[in-house]
Amino acid sequence: MNTKKSILLIIVILLIDQISKIYIKTNFQLQEEIYVFDWFRIHFIENNGAAWGTEIGGKTGKLILTLFRLCAIVGIGYWLRKSIKENAHNLLIISISLIFCGALGNIIDSVFYGVLFTDSYGQLATFNPSEATGAIFHGKVVDMLYFPIWQGTLPEWIPSVGGNYFTFFNAIFNVADSAITIGVMILLFFNKVIFPKN
Template identity: 65%
Template sequence: MSKKNLAIATILIALILDQIIKIYIKTNFILGEEVLVFDWFRIHFTENNGMAMGFEFGGETGKLFLTLFRLVAVCGIVYWLYSTIKSKVHNAVIIAISLIFSGAVGNIIDSVFYGVIFDDSTNKVATLFADEPYGKIFHGKVVDMFYFPIWSGNLPNWFPFVGGEPYTFFQYIFNPADAFITIGVAILFIFSKQAFPKD
């Protein structure tokens, strides 16, 4: 398989998987609903109005700025991927950049379109292509569902920042797109010499 086809296949598989899982969660779960898979792994439906890990800023204007920033960032990733394919680097680097691109686009799809194709998930299951959507274009909410509360308890007082307080590791809820970005970055780190040659 050529490097170009490898990139296209990785992007398509990742994007389709991301959107299938998000649409399934959105159309089968009520906001806040949770399914226990294991003690350390749960499916917990939540929506993210802002940046990664639930951070928000600037209200509606901040949300629009964030979405536009993501679109610009994706253009940069496309150029990076194109340049990498032409330079004939290791296939792992192509896969890594393709995963990062897929993750960014996956969350952009939520932010741009979900507000105009879904209705609200509060106290009911959302409808796809709803007559009364919950938002407007560029102001959609990102769907998150993977929750890994591997350990909960009180950390020692000497522990920096959270010592002496109740703490859960890992407390953040994320989605497939976030996972693809993380995996892509990890692969780049492992293959850093091939991804960022000194010459």
């Protein structure tokens, strides 16, 4: 895979990610949900940017996470460029490209959304930098894809969690998260193909 194809893949996924986030942010109020199917919903939440909606503490923690991500994406970009130059396996270049564009998609939210959009609490956010409530590097990541495939009470005989109400799959995520996950899964499942032993 050459540089042009890698860049095209990154741009296409990044556009899908950002268009979907901006649409949700400007057409849904926070926590608003619509059912596509029983097992798939669009559910608008925002988080401080840790993986799979994990919350981190305070503005300092958020700033540290954003700066860490910016450093990480430089490293991922270097790895991608090096892999392309060395004519690495196509699966490796695809996986790094997916991880890169996923990380970049969430970085855009974290860095810029706080200064570009108004608040989503109890109202539709608007693109209005003069009334935005956040600060640069302190934006929240928009998540909306929710797949509660099964919900119900677990049998009593299951240790520790038996009798509790349980939802599988409970994470709410976005296109960028999906790209990162697919990229990592390619690395894991095709590890022997991508990194053959001499």
